[in-house]
Every structure is written in structure tokens, then in C-alpha cells.
Amino acid sequence: MKTRERRQGVVLVHTGEGKGKSSSAFGMVFRAAGWGMKVCVIQFIKGQWQTGEQKAAERFDNIEWHALGDGFTWDTKNPEQDIKTSREIWEFGKQKILSGEFDLVLLDEINYCCGYGWIGGREIADFIQNEKPAWLHLVLTGRNAAAEVIEAAHTVTEMTRVKHAFESGIKAEQGVEF
Template sequence: MTEAEETTPKDDARHAEKMAKKKAARDKIMATKTDEKGLIVVHTGKGKGKSTAAFGMIFRHIAHGMPSAVVQFIKGGMSTGERDLILARFSELCEFHTMGEGFTWETQDRARDIAAAQAAWAKAKELIASGEKSMVLLDEINIAIRYDYIDINEVVEFLKSEKPHMTHVVLTGRNAREELIEIADLVTEMELVKHPFRSGIKAQKGVEF
């Protein structure tokens, strides 16, 4: 133990008193948090991790035996670890719908992209409105909204008026619209600080997909 790490009984007593005060203050705050509701959660920003974090919430739901669903708006038929695991092991707890056909620069067909996004939105509304799923993930819906494949006003109005009270809805994708952020309960913006792609490193299995 270094000199800086050495403590005296007085130090220990002071630390215990300080932590006891913090705990009392924390307990007082927590005692006021009694409400429960289904949250509207938005993961956006230019940084990596938006869908990754959302799938973490889905797997947490699965771990608690709670029914959930995923609707992917943009990602096409490419195999991903999350989808493969859910379909192979947890399909009874999580419905998985890959409705997109890839990014718009891959399909190069706006009408086709709009039709796919509208079909995904119809499935999303069905899953949310049923009240049977306690969490529904709308993966990359913000991209579909950004390109006007889906009307932001319709999305906002549906979430405000049709979402069951205890259903959580998670929406991912960069460039989330202000209208969506305004009605959300939880918004996280992933900030890009550094990314291996800029150094010529391609997307790798187990990291990006």
C-alpha cells in the first residue's frame, strides 16, 4: 500500500459518515419515484452503438421473460448476431421482422424503399397497438423518417394517442427529428469520437453485426 492509500480510523469514520449522508439523500430521492409507464426511448447521433444499445434492452427484456418485438426498417437480409440468436433461441419471447431491403443507396429505388418502410411501419403499429408486447424496437426508423418514407407527424400522433400506457417503444437511427425528441421520455445521442472505418478497417463480425 502506498502512502497515498494509507487510511486512519478517523479517515474511515469520515468516509462512512459521508457515504451515509449520500445514501440518505439518494434514498429520499428514490422514495419520490413511484410512477411506472411505457417509455418512448430514442437512440440517435452519429456515433456507433444506437442499435447495439437498443438490442441490449431487448435482451434484458428477454432475460426477464417479457414479450418483445423488433421491426428493422432499413437493414436487409444480411445476417446479424442479434437476429440469428433471437430467431434460434428466443423466438417465443421476441418477434423479429426484417422489413427493409438495405440502405437506400443499395436499392436505388425510392418507390420500393417507401413501400418497404410503409410495410414496416404498418407492422410496427400492429405490434405496439396490440398491447401484447411490453417492448417494441423500431430499428433505424429515424432513417426512414429522414428520407420522408414515413410521415413524422403520423409517427408522433400514433405514439401519443395509440401506444398502450405500459408499452415501451425504442426508436433508433441518426438524425432523429425534433418532433420525436420532444415527445420522448429518454433520448440518448451517441457522439462519434473515433471510428476504425476512418482508418480503413471494415465492419467486423461480432462488433458491428
């Protein structure tokens, strides 16, 4: 494994309407953990919903997992609370990124928070460009990634939905969606 002094930290954004943004990021989480890197996962929306990837991460001693947020907030009844919660998670995420403890940090579904206007894209981009440690890999997922975040990233992938099982009446399935 490259030492931090020799590593170029990469910023990746997974966005778009298609499925697979978080799933792809979790693949990188497990890949990095497999190489012995210390990883932190911070979920902005999921709340306390149990997922298979979180259960799998419990088997690793080098993955720290934080499922935060108030749940699926596009059905929100309290946007002020969603803004407050998102801001608190963002501050927590910045602390983890700056702690020097981690090699890879995943900010899962942070892009939704930008899309809803709860956290500014310029604010996130400025943090990435001016404060993120140069050796740290950072992954940001969710629909509606802000243009400023896309510009600040090294790699951006837009998932495009061609067809989804939900359109055929199939609800989220364990092992596939969670």
C-alpha cells in the same frame, strides 16, 4: 416484473452520428426478454442481412424478430420503392404495437426513414402520443430522429462519433457491427 397496469411505458430514441444506437437497443431487448417480457424487434433497413443479435434472439422464445426492408437504402436506386417498403413496415409496426402482445417493441432504424422523408416525424409522434399503449416500452433508433419524435420521447440519447474504425480502413467486423 411489474404488471402492465402498474408499468409506465417509456419511449426511448437513440440517434446521432456515432456507433451504438442499435447495439444499445438490442441490449434493452435482451434485458427485457431476460425478465420474461415479450419483445418484438422490427428492423426497417437491414433486410435479410444475418446478424449476431438476430441469431442470439432465436434462442429466446419471447423475442419475435422481423428483419424487413430492402437493405442499405442510402445507396438507393429506387426511392419510390423505399418509401413504399418503409410505409408498409411502419403499418406492420403499428399493428404489432397495438396488438397487446408485446411489452417492448424496437423500431430499429426508423429514424433514417424520417430523415429521408419516407415517414413523417409528426405522424410517428402522434401515434406515440395518442395510440401507443401506456404500459408498452418503445425504442426507436437511427440517425436523424425527427424533432417531433424527440419531443414525444421520454429519453433521447444522441450518439456522437469521436473516432470510428472505418476511418482507418477497417470494414464492418462480425461480432462488432453485425
